[in-house]
Amino acid sequence: MYQWFLTNAQSLVLLAIVVIGLFLGFKREFSKLIGFLVIALIAVGLVFNASGVKDVLLSLFNRIVGA
Numbered sequence: 001m002y003q004w005f006l007t008n009a010q011s012l013v014l015l016a017i018v019v020i021g022l023f024l025g026f027k028r029e030f031s032k033l034i035g036f037l038v039i040a041l042i043a044v045g046l047v048f049n050a051s052g053v054k055d056v057l058l059s060l061f062n063r064i065v066g067a
Contacts, residue, residue: 010047013043013044014044020040
C-alpha cells in the first residue's frame with residue numbers, strides 16, 4: 001500500500017505542478033508563479049525522497065525529545 005501510494009503520489013504531484021504552473025503562467029502572475037515554484041520544489045523533495053525525509057525528521061525528533 002505504501003509503495004502504491006508513493007508511485008501514484010509522484011505522478012499526481014508532477015501533474016499538479018505542471019497544471020498550476022501553466023495556469024499561473026497564462027494569467028501572467030509571475031510573482032505567484034515564483035512563490036509556487038519554491039513550494040513545488042519543497043513538495044517534490046518530500047514526495048520523491050520520502051525515506052530520506054523520514055530519516056531526517058526522525059533524527060530531528062529524537063534530538064529534540066532526547067530519546
